[in-house]
Amino acid sequence: MKSMHVERKWVFPIVVSSLVCIFLLAATFNVGLVASLHSLSSFLSMTSSSRFATNQTDLAFLDSINATGAPKPPRFAYLISGSKGDLEKLWRTLLSLYHPLNQYVVHLDLESPAKERLELSRRLEKHALFVSVGNVFMIRKANMVTYRGPTMVSNTLHACALLLRRSKDWDWFINLSASDYPLVTQDDLLHAFTDMNRSLNFVEYTSKLGWKLSNRAMPMMVDPGLYSNSKQDIFWVSPKRALPTAFKLFTGSAWMILSRSFVEYVIWGWDNLPRTLLMYYSNFVSSPEGYFQTVLCNAPAYMPTAVNHDMHYIAWDNPPRQHPRYLNIRDTTRMIASNAAFARKFRGGDPVLQLIDRKLLYRENASVITPGGWCAGNPPCSQVGDPYKINPGPGATRLRRLIDKFVLRAQRGQQCK
Numbered sequence: 293m294k295s296m297h298v299e300r301k302w303v304f305p306i307v308v309s310s311l312v313c314i315f316l317l318a319a320t321f322n323v324g325l326v327a328s329l330h331s332l333s334s335f336l337s338m339t340s341s342s343r344f345a346t347n348q349t350d351l352a353f354l355d356s357i358n359a360t361g362a363p364k365p366p367r368f369a370y371l372i373s374g375s376k377g378d379l380e381k382l383w384r385t386l387l388s389l390y391h392p393l394n395q396y397v398v399h400l401d402l403e404s405p406a407k408e409r410l411e412l413s414r415r416l417e418k419h420a421l422f423v424s425v426g427n428v429f430m431i432r433k434a435n436m437v438t439y440r441g442p443t444m445v446s447n448t449l450h451a452c453a454l455l456l457r458r459s460k461d462w463d464w465f466i467n468l469s470a471s472d473y474p475l476v477t478q479d480d481l482l483h484a485f486t487d488m489n490r491s492l493n494f495v496e497y498t499s500k501l502g503w504k505l506s507n508r509a510m511p512m513m514v515d516p517g518l519y520s521n522s523k524q525d526i527f528w529v530s531p532k533r534a535l536p537t538a539f540k541l542f543t544g545s546a547w548m549i550l551s552r553s554f555v556e557y558v559i560w561g562w563d564n565l566p567r568t569l570l571m572y573y574s575n576f577v578s579s580p581e582g583y584f585q586t587v588l589c590n591a592p593a594y595m596p597t598a599v600n601h602d603m604h605y606i607a608w609d610n611p612p613r614q615h616p617r618y619l620n621i622r623d624t625t626r627m628i629a630s631n632a633a634f635a636r637k638f639r640g641g642d643p644v645l646q647l648i649d650r651k652l653l654y655r656e657n658a659s660v661i662t663p664g665g666w667c668a669g670n671p672p673c674s675q676v677g678d679p680y681k682i683n684p685g686p687g688a689t690r691l692r693r694l695i696d697k698f699v700l701r702a703q704r705g706q707q708c709k
Contacts, residue, residue, distance in 0.1 A: 363486045363487045364486070364680070365393060365482040365483070365486050365680060365682055366462075366463040366464060366482060366485045366486060366488075366490060367393045367394055367395070367461055367462040367463055367464075368391075368393075368394045368395075368462060368463070368464050368465075368466055368478075368481070368482075369394065369395040369396075369397075369455040369459070369462040369464070369465045369466070369552075370389060370394060370395070370396045370397065370465075370466050370467075370468060371397050371398075371399065371448060371451035371452075371455075371465070371466070371467045371468065372385055372386055372389070372396065372397070372398050372399070372468050372469070372470065372472075373398070373399045373400075373401065373437070373447065373451075373467070373468075373469055373470065374398075374399070374400050374401070374404070374469065374470030375400065375401045375403050375404055375437065375470075376401075376403045376404050376405065376408070377404075377408075377640075378400065378404070378408075378469075378470035378471075378640075379400065379404070379408045379411060379412055380640055380641075381470040381471060381638075381640040382398060382400065382412070382470035383412070383415065384640075384645070384658045385468065385470055385472060385473060385474075386398060386428070387658070387659070387660065387661050387662070388473065388474050388649070388653060388655070388658075388661075388662050389468075389474055389478060389662070390421075390428075390478070390661045390662065391478035391479075391482070391664060391666065391679075392425045392427065392666055392676045392679045393482070393666075393679050393680075394427060394462070394478070395427050395429075395455055395458060395459050395461075395462050396427060396428045396429065397429050397430075397431060397451045397454055397455060398412065398416075398428065398429070398430050398431070399430070399431040399434065399435065399447065399451065400412055400434060401434055401435055401436060401437040401447070402434040402435060402436040402437075402521060402523075403436070403437075403523045404434065409432070409434060412430060413430055413432065416428055416430055420674065421661070421673070421674060421675070421676070424675075424676075425676060427459075429454065429458060431450070431451070431454070435447045435450060436517040436520070436521060436523065437517065438515055438516075438517040438523060438524075438525075438526070439546075439578070439580070440515070440525070440526050440577055440578055441513070441515025441516075441517055441518070441526050441577075441579065442515055442518070442570075442573055442574045442575075442576070442579045442583075443515055443517040443518060444546070444579070444580045445570070445573065445579050445580050445583045445584075448467055448580070449558065449559065449570075451467070452465060452555050452558065452559055453559050455555075456552075456555065456556065456559060462552060463485075463490045463551070463552055464485070464490070464549050464550065464551055464552065465549070465550045465551075465552070465555050466548075466549050466550075467546075467547060467548060468547065468634065468636075469636065469637070471636050471637035471638055471639075472547070472604075472634050472635070472636040472637065472638075473634065473635055473636070473638050473645060473648060474633065474634055474648075474652075474653065474662075475605065475627060475628070475630075475632055475633060475634060475635055475648065475652055475687065476633050476652065476653075476685075476687030476688065476690070476691050477652075477653055477654065477662050477663075477664060477684075477685060477687060478662060478664055479664040479665055479682045479683050479684050479685070479688070480684050480685055480687035480688035480691060481633055481688075481691065482682055482684075483682050483684035483688040483692075484633075484684075484688045484691040484692040484695060485695075486682075488695065488699075489597075490551060490552075491551050491553055491554075491597050492551060492597050492599050492699065492702075493548070493549070493550050493551050493554050493588055493594065493597050493598055493599065494548060494549035494550075494599045494601055494602060494603050494698075495544060495545070495548045495549075495550070495584060495585055495588055495598060495599070495600070495602060496544035496545035496548075496585075496600060496601060496602040497542045497543070497544040497585040497588070497589060497598065497600055497708065498542065498543060498544060499540060499541070499542050499589070499708070499709065501541055501543055504543055505535065505541075507577070508576060508577040508578060508582075509535055509541055509576065510532045510533055510534070510535065511528060511532055511577065512528065512529045512530065512531070512532060512533055512575050513526045513527065513528050513529065513575055513576075513577055514526065514527055514529055514575070515574075518574070526577065533575075536572065538568075539565070539568075539569065539586065539590045540586070540589065540590060541582065541586055542582060542585035542586045542588075542589045542708070543581050543582045543585060544581060544582070544585045544602070545581065545602040545604065545606070546578075546580035546581050547602045547604050547634070547636070548584060548602055549602070549603055550584070551597065553594075554588065554594055554597065557591065557593075557594065558584070558587060563591075565587060565590060565591055566587050569583060569586055569587050569590075570583065573586075588708070589707070589708035595707055595708050596702075596707060597707075598702065598707040598708055599695075599698050599699055599701075599702045600698060600701065600702065600706075600707070601694070601698040603632055603633040603634060603691075603694070603695075604632055604633075604634050604635065604636060605619075605626070605627045605630040605632040605634070605635040605636075606635070606636055606637075607619060607623060607626070615637075616636065616637060618637055618638065618639050618642075619635060619636070619637065619638055619642075619644060620642060620643075620644050621642075621643055621644045621647060623635075623644070624644060624647060624648075628652070628690070630694070631690040631691055631693050631694035632691075632694060633691050645658070646658075652687060654685070660672075660673065661673045664681075664682070664683060665677075665678070665681035665682050665683035666678060666679045666680075666681055
């Protein structure tokens with residue numbers, strides 16, 4: 293009996309010890325399993341990272357196909373920006389570019405008088421079509437923008453972030469100023485880009501900086517627009533800096549058509565290159581002409597998507613100055629022959645704009661929206677019929693000829709040279 297009592301006394305400790313052992317074994321197994329799964333996940337992510345651009349392209353291709361197997365029209369996201377005195381030009385450009393499939397952000401910078409910004413806001417709120425579709429947005433807290441400094445890049449990134457947040461249904465981002473004007477209708481543009489690879493980025497670039505190396509890359513400057521509410525010119529600081537060795541510099545046009553995938557990369561910057569280059573270009577003269585090119589051409593996943601043209605017609609003096617010359621009626625033949633989608637820059641109310649409206653955009657005057665297959669209602673284009681109905685004209689053929697020419701060059705592996 294005494295023996296049995298002693299044995300029973302040890303039953304409870306033995307059971308408790310057994311349960312603890314079982315728990316520890318189970319925990320050890322789970323930790324090992326989690327570690328194994330984590331290792332497997334890391335391996336898969338490593339092996340798939342090199343295929344990121346390809347996967348993005350495949351997804352974009354699948355998203356662009358409708359139920360019938362035909363490509364769906366793409367959607368564009370626009371930034372249209374202006375400064376003091378640009379209200380009427382910006383409004384005219386917006387109406388010329390409008391299509392219900394697209395997204396629009398408009399911005400009058402901090403140099404614009406408050407009454408101009410309030411008037412733009414009032415017009416947007418009173419425009420029945422814009423209100424009903426809900427695809428036109430104004431940056432109400434105006435940014436200070438100076439062309440020679442990094443504030444223009446900052447403003448463009450701000451608009452990109454807003455467009456990403458507002459809608460997931462767009463394929464390309466286009467930045468324009470109030471001095472730009474389209475040379476094709478939106479139906480022409482949508483038709484020309486419908487069966488294009490939607491990962492392509494249309495950016496003018498070159499790695500041959502020439503005099504810009506010593507005059508722009510090496511000098512250090514500060515843009516007062518980063519900390520001041522009044523527009524001032526940049527000023528120089530010393531000493532100069534050495535040329536970078538961690539990345540290669542590129543330069544080109546400040547106007548571009550960027551894929552949504554690349555815009556997401558620049559905004560999110562998951563490998564830190566966009567942020568590093570943004571800091572570098574904060575002290576670079578005319579950074580809008582180099583930042584996006586340098587990011588694109590130093591990112592291995594996106595380098596193959598570069599197409600070396602900005603789809604603009606721009607006329608420069610000889611020798612070229614800081615800004616291109618204004619276009620007028622004498623430039624009409626050359627503008628059309630360029631096959632470009634846009635041209636710049638124009639003075640407000642120049643007679644050449646009336647000619648473009650009548651001959652290329654088929655609209656009666658500057659106060660009406662450019663007609664398209666989507667238009668319905670009375671007066672015309674006051675309501676949206678079928679937004680996917682596209683009626684391309686000769687402009688689509690001209691533009692596609694230009695696109696095919698430069699895409700073919702890109703396919704030969706000549707990107708970012």
